[in-house]
Amino acid sequence: MKKNGIAIFLARRMQWRGDERRRTSPSVAIAVTGVALSVVVMMLSIAVMLGFKDEVRSRLLSVDDSVTITAYSADGLACPLDTAEVLSLIDLPAGATAIPRNELSGILKTPDDFLAVTFRGDASRVSPDSIGSLMISSTMSRLLDLHPDDRVPACFFIDNRIRTRALTVSGTYDSGIGEHDRAVAYCSPDLPAALLGYAPGTAGSLGIRGLEPEQTEALADRINTSLLQAYYTGQTSTAYGITTILTTDATFFTWLDLLDTNVIVILALMAAVAGFTLISSLFIIILERVQTIGLLKSLGADNRLISRTFILMAERLVLKGLIIGNAVALLLILLQAWTHIIPLDPANYYVDFVPVRISLDSILALNAGALVISWLVLMLPAMIISRISPAATMRYE
Numbered sequence: 001m002k003k004n005g006i007a008i009f010l011a012r013r014m015q016w017r018g019d020e021r022r023r024t025s026p027s028v029a030i031a032v033t034g035v036a037l038s039v040v041v042m043m044l045s046i047a048v049m050l051g052f053k054d055e056v057r058s059r060l061l062s063v064d065d066s067v068t069i070t071a072y073s074a075d076g077l078a079c080p081l082d083t084a085e086v087l088s089l090i091d092l093p094a095g096a097t098a099i100p101r102n103e104l105s106g107i108l109k110t111p112d113d114f115l116a117v118t119f120r121g122d123a124s125r126v127s128p129d130s131i132g133s134l135m136i137s138s139t140m141s142r143l144l145d146l147h148p149d150d151r152v153p154a155c156f157f158i159d160n161r162i163r164t165r166a167l168t169v170s171g172t173y174d175s176g177i178g179e180h181d182r183a184v185a186y187c188s189p190d191l192p193a194a195l196l197g198y199a200p201g202t203a204g205s206l207g208i209r210g211l212e213p214e215q216t217e218a219l220a221d222r223i224n225t226s227l228l229q230a231y232y233t234g235q236t237s238t239a240y241g242i243t244t245i246l247t248t249d250a251t252f253f254t255w256l257d258l259l260d261t262n263v264i265v266i267l268a269l270m271a272a273v274a275g276f277t278l279i280s281s282l283f284i285i286i287l288e289r290v291q292t293i294g295l296l297k298s299l300g301a302d303n304r305l306i307s308r309t310f311i312l313m314a315e316r317l318v319l320k321g322l323i324i325g326n327a328v329a330l331l332l333i334l335l336q337a338w339t340h341i342i343p344l345d346p347a348n349y350y351v352d353f354v355p356v357r358i359s360l361d362s363i364l365a366l367n368a369g370a371l372v373i374s375w376l377v378l379m380l381p382a383m384i385i386s387r388i389s390p391a392a393t394m395r396y397e
Contacts, residue, residue, distance in 0.1 A: 027284035028317060034277030035321025036328065038270040039370065043329035045266045046362050049259050051337075051355035056256060057213060059350060060249050063175045063184070065099070065207030066216045067223065068248075070241045080202035081238065087206075089230045090223050096210040099123075100203030102192035106156040108136075108185070110144050119154070121189030126170060131188045133170040137181035141172050148172070156195055163195060176350045177252075213246065213253070220244045274321075274370070275377040282314045282378055311378045318374045322367055333358055 069090075071081035083100050092098060102121035107114050117140070126133050134154070136146060146152055146169050156163045167187070175181055192204065211219060220242050227240040246253055333356045336342055340353035 027281045031278055031281035031314070031317045032321045032324065034281075035274050035318055035370075035374075036325035038274035038277075039322055039325025039366070040329045040332070042267050042270050042366055043326065043363065044332060044356075045263050046366065047329075047333045047356040047358060048354060049263045050359055050362070051357040052349075052351070053256050053259060054357055055351050055355040056252065059176050060245060060252055061209070061211075061213075063177055063180050064245050064249060065101070065209055066096075066211040066213075066245050067208040067220050068101070068243045069206040069208070069223065069227075070204075070243070072239045072241055078204070079238075080196075080198050080204060081206060081240070082201060083203050083206055084201060085236060085238075086227075086240070089236065090226050092208065093211075093215070093219065096208055096219070099207045099209060100189065101205040101207045102189050102196070102198065102203055103205075104156060104158075104192040104195060106154050108140070108144060108146075109153050109155060110146065113144055115140060115144055116183075117185045118183055119156075119187045119192055120184050121192050122186045123189055125173070125186040126188045128188050128190050130170065131190050131194070132165070132167055133188060134167040135171050135173055135186040136169055137185070138172045138174045139178070139181040140185065141169075143182075158195060165191070165195075176346055176352075178347060178350070216244045216246055271370075271373060275373065278314060278318065278374055278377055279380060281317070282310060285310065285313065311375065314378045315371070315375065318371065322370060326363070326367070330358070 069081065069086055071079050073079045083098075087098055104119045105116070106119055107116050119134075125135050134152070136144075141147065144152070148169050148171055150169045151166055152169060154165050154167050156165070173181075173186070189203075192198075193202075196204070198204070208219070208223075224240075224242045227236075227242075230236045231239055336354055336356050337358075342354040344351055344354055346352045
C-alpha cells in the first residue's frame with residue numbers, strides 16, 4: 001500500500017513537471033488522441049449495431065406474427081382451425097395476444113399492369129365491416145399507379161375457378177421491409193374467410209404477437225408440447241403445426257446476427273490500434289525520462305515501483321482519452337438519434353436513417369474492458385525499465 005502511494009505521487013510529479021504544465025508533449029497528445037478515437041469508433045459501432053437490430057426487429061414484428069399456429073387435416077393439408085379450441089389448449093404469457101389470421105393469394109389487375117399479392121385479413125388495419133376495402137403498400141401504389149379511393153379488380157383462384165372482387169383502396173402503408181411491401185396487401189378478415197368458406201369461429205391460422213425474439217422459441221416449444229399432448233390424449237382430433245418468425249424471416253435474423261461479427265472485428269481492430277498507440281507512447285515517455293529512472297534507481301527504487309509509476313502515468317492518459325472519447329461519442333449518438341442527420345437507402349437497409357441506441361451496460365463494459373486491457377498492454381513497455389542502468393543514464397542525453 002505504501003509503495004502504491006509512492007508510485008501515485010511520483011506519477012503525478014513526473015507527468016506535470018516543469019513547463020509541461022503549459023504544454024503537452026507529442027507522445028501524450030498521440031496517446032490521448034489514439035485512445036479517444038478508438039473509443040469513439042467502438043461506441044459508435046456498438047450504438048449503430050444495437051439501434052439497427054432493434055429497428056429492423058421491430059419492423060419485422062410489426063408485419064409478422066412471432067408464432068403462427070396452423071391446423072392440418074389427416075391427409076397433411078392445411079385446414080381451418082377452431083380458434084376457441086386452440087386458445088383453450090395453450091397458455092399465453094402476459095402481454096402476448098392471439099389473433100386469428102385469414103390469408104388468400106390473388107392478383108391485383110389494372111388496365112396497364114398486374115401484381116400477384118397475398119391478401120391478409122387484419123382488423124387492426126382494415127375494419128371487418130369494410131369487406132370491400134384494401135390497404136396496399138406504397139410500393140404497390142407506385143408499381144400499379146393506384147391511389148386512395150381508386151377501384152381495383154382482385155382475382156382469386158379457388159377450387160379451379162377464378163373469382164373476382166372489386167376493391168377500393170383505403171390507404172397505403174410502408175413497413176420498410178421491401179419483400180413484405182411487394183407481396184402483402186391488407187383487407188378485412190371477412191374477405192378471405194368468405195371466399196374460402198370458413199365457418200364462424202374458424203380461421204386459416206392463429207398468430208401470436210407481443211413477444212420479443214428471445215421469447216419466441218421457448219413459447220413455440222411450450223405451445224407445441226401442449227398441442228401434441230392434447231392430440232395424443234384425445235382432447236383434440238386436429239394436428240397442429242407451429243412456425244416462428246425466426247423461421248419465416250430467417251434471412252433477416254441471420255443477417256442481423258452477422259452484424260455482431262462485424263462489430264467484434266471493429267472492436268478488435270480499434271483495441272489493437274489503441275494498444276499499439278499506448279505502447280509507442282509509453283516507450284517515448286520512458287525514453288524522455290531515462291535520467292529520472294536512473295536517479296530513482298540510484299536512490300534505491302526497485303524496478304516494480306518505477307514500472308508501476310510509469311503505468312500509472314499512462315493510465316492517467318487512458319482515463320483522459322476515455323473521458324474525451326465517451327463525451328464525443330455520446331454527443332454524436334445523441335445528435336444522430338435526435339436529428340437523423342445521416343440517411344440510408346431504405347431499399348437496401350430497410351430504414352431511411354442510421355438508427356442508434358445507447359446501452360449503459362455496453363458503455364460500462366467497454367470502458368472497464370479498455371482499462372483492464374490497457375493495463376495489461378502497458379506492462380510490455382514497462383519491462384524495459386529493468387534494463388536501464390543507473391550508470392548508463394548519466395551519459396544519456
